Amino acid sequence: MQPTTFDLRRRDFAKTALFGAAAVAASLPAVANAAAGGAEENVIFTKDDPGHWAGKEALHVPVATVQGSTLTVKTPHPMSEAHYIVSHSVVLDGGRYLGRKTFTPKDQPVSTHTLPAGYKGKVTVTSTCNLHDFWVTSLTI
Numbered sequence: 001m002q003p004t005t006f007d008l009r010r011r012d013f014a015k016t017a018l019f020g021a022a023a024v025a026a027s028l029p030a031v032a033n034a035a036a037g038g039a040e041e042n043v044i045f046t047k048d049d050p051g052h053w054a055g056k057e058a059l060h061v062p063v064a065t066v067q068g069s070t071l072t073v074k075t076p077h078p079m080s081e082a083h084y085i086v087s088h089s090v091v092l093d094g095g096r097y098l099g100r101k102t103f104t105p106k107d108q109p110v111s112t113h114t115l116p117a118g119y120k121g122k123v124t125v126t127s128t129c130n131l132h133d134f135w136v137t138s139l140t141i
């Protein structure tokens with residue numbers, strides 16, 4: 001069966017949204033600077049800049065650990081039908097998109113990602129809550 005125009009538009013939207021999220025994460029420093037009163041304020045949240053979600057940091061900032069070539073991302077957030085972590089994404093230095101994991105309310109908000117062999121550099125990790133938006137942290141390995 002041929003895809004309809006709607007199907008094709010939906011696919012294009014999904015691609016755009018996915019790469020858009022990666023691009024946003026990769027440009028975090030620029031966004032953080034703009035957040036000091038710019039249009040992006042209260043769009044991306046961090047431990048040090050929880051914006052209007054102040055007090056929610058402990059349950060929403062993703063925690064990333066590395067063992068060998070495995071990056072594990074956990075969000076210490078309860079999971080229920082009404083309130084849950086929707087996804088994690090990982091972006092490497094230079095905006096190189098590594099991967100994404102989506103969750104249902106029945107999952108635990110834990111994802112693992114394989115780093116490129118010998119990778120050294122910045123790793124940006126995002127966690128999205130269905131009620132409390134888009135949270136970011138980064139580490140350097």
Ligand SMILES: [Fe+2]
Binds near residue numbers: 083129131132
């Ligand atoms: Fe939440």
